[in-house]
Amino acid sequence: MANDLSVFLKQLILRPREISAAIPSSRRLARMMADAVPDITGSIAELGPGTGRMTQALLDKGARPQNLSLFEINAVFARHLTIKFPEVSVHNQSAQDMTAAGLNNLSAVVSGLPFLSIPLPIQREIIRASFDVLAPNGVYIQFTYGRKLPIHPEIIEQHSLSAKRFGLVWGNLPPAQVLVFSR
Ligand SMILES: C[S@@+](CC[C@H](N)C(=O)[O-])C[C@H]1O[C@@H](n2cnc3c(N)ncnc32)[C@H](O)[C@@H]1O
Structure with missing residues (x-):
């Protein structure tokens, strides 16, 4: 299996707009995203897993591979993830189409x-698709590099979401904060 960084960098050159990050997230950011999941043994969807840094952190934290569904738009990353995590469901589909997976x-x-x-x-x-598949008390976890909320205020209002800052990872490049959105 090709190594994660070379797979990532090749796709970054081919599809810079879809990937939008110079390197994969740091292990510390991946761990903080996993720490923000309130029920790690429940069913979890991961959007845009890339080469699987956050997937690995979720599994290390105790997520059950059979309860994990990955949605990755890039076919090369999806194939890489299937080989790397054979027990996890990998959907080579866009995140906005996740409701079609029956979750x-x-x-x-x-x-x-x-x-x-x-x-x-x-x-x-x-x-919309995320809150369609989440349980009523389920959470949407998103990292962002800037100070402002990553989700547009209009969408936050439409779904009556509240945002909680879970933490900040200075050691990520660039530094990133982790936010937890719930209804
Ligand atoms: C910034 S990279 C992050 C990769 C990995 N999660 C990490 O933190 O290192 C963004 C990823 O999202 C994927 N992506 C972009 N738009 C997507 C969409 N609409 N649905 C699913 N995946 C998408 C890209 O192909 C890429 O793998």
Whole structure:
């Protein structure tokens, strides 16, 4: 299996807009995203897993591979993830289409998507699909590099979401904060 960094960098050159990050997230950021999941043994969807840094952190934290569903738009990353995590469901599908996978009652949606660079109509679809598959007390976890909330205020209001800052990882490049959104 090709190594994660070379797979990531090759796709970054081919599809810079979809990937929108110069390197994969740091292990510390991945661990903090996993720490933010309130029920790690419940069903979890991960959006935009890339080469699987956050997937690994979720599994290390105790997530059950059979309860984990990955949605990755990039076919090369999806194939890499299938080989790396044979017990995890990998969907080579866009995050906004996740409702078609028949998921429901999830405890968390963990997003590694470059949310601020995603157009507003797609952001709307991703958040709608996420809260469609989440349990009523389920959470949407998103990291962001800036200080402002990564989800547009109009979407936050539409779904009556509240945002909680879970933590900040200075050691990530660039530093990133982890936010937990719930209804
Ligand atoms: C910034 S990279 C993050 C990769 C990994 N989560 C990490 O933190 O290292 C963003 C990932 O989201 C994927 N992506 C972008 N738009 C997507 C969409 N609409 N649905 C699913 N995956 C998407 C890209 O292919 C890429 O793998």
